[in-house]
Amino acid sequence: MNSENYYPFSYLPLPYDVAALEPHISRYTVYFHHDKHYKNYLDKLNEILANHPLMQNVPLEVLTKMGDEDLQKNAGGTYNHELYFNSLTPDYKEPSENMRNLILRSFGSEKEFYDEIADLGTNHNGSGWLWIVFGPQKNLEVMITPNQETIDLDKYNPLLLIDLWEHAYYLDRQNERREYLRTVMKLLDWEKAESRLGGAE
Ligand SMILES: [Fe+2]
Known part of the structure; x- marks a missing residue:
């Protein structure tokens, strides 16, 4: 993330090689x-x-x-x-025991968690973002914002963010947003998610 966090904002390099996410994202x-x-x-x-x-x-x-x-x-x-x-990695690792427990506590099962991501993301009309956040109920939540809007960053701690704009997948998968979401699930950087959580669970 932008380390200085003030104007002028720096152009951050990709945290991996441009081809590193292949074959999932070209x-x-x-x-x-x-x-x-x-x-x-x-x-x-x-x-x-x-x-x-x-x-x-x-x-x-x-x-x-x-x-x-x-x-x-x-x-x-x-x-x-x-x-x-910074939510994606070419070196995918399953969520740690800690993160897996948080998923189970919040959604009942890993399947329900990933289905929620696929359903919410696919059903959202138009451009936007899908957020995996740690909320005030001390649970994981999946939320959507339209266009380039952000969630309430005072209330929710964003752990992972998925781009729903067509430019994120159209060259590879045309209009198949659900396929793209299923692909992105194999690239999520759970280690960074856990470090953003910072032991708050
Ligand atoms: Fe984008």
């Missing part, structure tokens, strides 16, 4: 997604803030909630993509 999808889509949001965010000195010390999380539509869209697009690329 290098073409990852390249256009990271080097074009994500960078475009980041560049526009920095452009907007260059003309608004009073907002240059506002952290990225707060900028995602600012009222101005253009600012929200580009701050959200930056925050969400940085978390997305």
Whole structure:
């Protein structure tokens, strides 16, 4: 994630090689997604803030909630993509015992958890994001936000984030969002999720 967290925001490199997610997500999808889509949001965010000195010390999380539509869209697009690329790994490992227990406590079974992700993500109409969060009930929850909106980051701790925009999968799977979601489940970085949780469970 953006370590300095203030303007000017840095263009973060992929945490793995552009081809590392193959055969699940192609290098073409990852390249256009990271080097074009994500960078475009980041560049526009920095452009907007260059003309608004009073907002240059506002952290990225707060900028995602600012009222101005253009600012929200580009701050959200930056925050969400940085978390997305850092939610995936080419070296998939099953959730630890700790995380598995949290999944079972929250959803009853791993199958119900993954079905919830597939169903909610597939049924969401239009662009958006699917969040796997740790909520105030001390449980995992799966939530959706439209467009480039973020969840309530004061209330929920985002552990993993999945991009539902067509640009995340269209080159590889055309309109098959459910297939993409099933694929992404094999790439989720549960070690990073657990470190974001920070022992709060
Ligand atoms: Fe995206």
